[in-house]
Amino acid sequence: MLARFESDGLATRERSAEDGRRQVVRLTPRGREVFALLDERSADDVARLRLLHVEPGARGAGVGAALVDACVRFAEEAGYAEIMLWTTALQRPAHRVYARAGFVLTEEEPPVSRFGDTVHGQVWRRKL
Incomplete structure (x- = not known):
């Protein structure tokens, strides 16, 4: 699907020069950046x-x-064995995106006070 946005000139990808294992993807429909994603190493084999x-x-x-x-x-493509992300329990629409992409909820953190609210953190993982 990203290829469609790239072919329309609405998406760019930037791979880090230092090790080639980090990437930023930006989508800019209608001339303004509205989406951004940063993929960063958590451990040697976990993105x-x-x-x-x-x-x-x-x-x-x-x-x-x-x-x-x-x-x-x-x-x-960068050779990671697994990809993980941290989110909150409130992000239900995003959870559906992650689940459809093959991520599995592997950890639920106890509630903590963060960002001026009570946050229930979650870790989602996918083997590659």
């Missing part, structure tokens, strides 16, 4: 999806799924 953001007005169009798919493919 970490560090940030995924889709603006509210663009949700439901499949771009989140395209970004997650691009991150998974990048992690596979």
